[in-house]
Amino acid sequence: MRNIGSLAxxxxxxxxAASSGATFMPGEWYASLQKPSWTPPDWxxxxxxxxxYIMIAIAGWLVWKAAGFTHAIVVWGIALILNAxxxxxxxxxxxxxxxxxxxxxxxxxxxxxxxxxxxxxxxxSYLFLPYLAWVSxxxxxNFVLWQLN
Numbered sequence: 001m002r003n004i005g006s007l008a009x010x011x012x013x014x015x016x017a018a019s020s021g022a023t024f025m026p027g028e029w030y031a032s033l034q035k036p037s038w039t040p041p042d043w044x045x046x047x048x049x050x051x052x053y054i055m056i057a058i059a060g061w062l063v064w065k066a067a068g069f070t071h072a073i074v075v076w077g078i079a080l081i082l083n084a085x086x087x088x089x090x091x092x093x094x095x096x097x098x099x100x101x102x103x104x105x106x107x108x109x110x111x112x113x114x115x116x117x118x119x120x121x122x123x124x125s126y127l128f129l130p131y132l133a134w135v136s137x138x139x140x141x142n143f144v145l146w147q148l149n
Contacts, residue, residue, distance in 0.1 A: 007061045013080060014057040020084035021049065024091040034148040039141060052131050056080070059113075059127040063120050072116035072124075079109035096146040103139050110135055 026042070060076045067073075082105055090099035110132045117124035 006064055007057070010057040010061040010064065013060075013077075014053045017080045017084040018049065018053050020087045024087040026091055029094055030091060033145055036141070036144045036148070048134060052134060055127040056083075056131060059117065059124040062124040062127070063117050066121045070116075070120065072113060072120055075109055075113045075116055079106060079113055082106040082109055090142070096142065096149060100139070100142045100146050103135065103142050107132070107135050107139060 056076075056079075060073065060080075063070065063072050063076065082102060086099055086102050086106060089095050089102050110128055114125045114128045114132065117128070
């Protein structure tokens with residue numbers, strides 16, 4: 001029962017972070033930006049993020065279950081805060097350049113978690129690899145948006 005309860009806590013924390021994306025939506029401002037031809041259609045983002053958020057919650061829970069409150073969990077939490085902050089910076093404040101800087105910090109936090117979790121539960125590291133790949137792609141898109149606009 002303890003494991004199920006702690007998984008629920010990680011799911012709630014991720015849900016709170018994810019709701020930043022629902023609060024700060026792209027909207028008309030984003031629609032008016034010049035975008036590269038390889039920008040995914042709008043429907044792709046919520047699908048990908050839903051899958052990633054599930055994986056993020058499970059990865060954090062696996063590390064917690066294996067080792068408790070560790071530096072890896074702290075980094076997991078920092079990455080979650082940075083994840084939530086990006087939507088506010090990009091879509092709430094319309095700061096494309098600052099969002100890029102914030103996204104680089106997120107990318108570093110994701111990589112650090114992967115490295116730290118590897119020694120605790122490799123499954124958690126594997127679960128974060130698609131997250132790193134997507135944020136890498138998002139970083140490239142963010143950079144090009146900043147250049148074009």
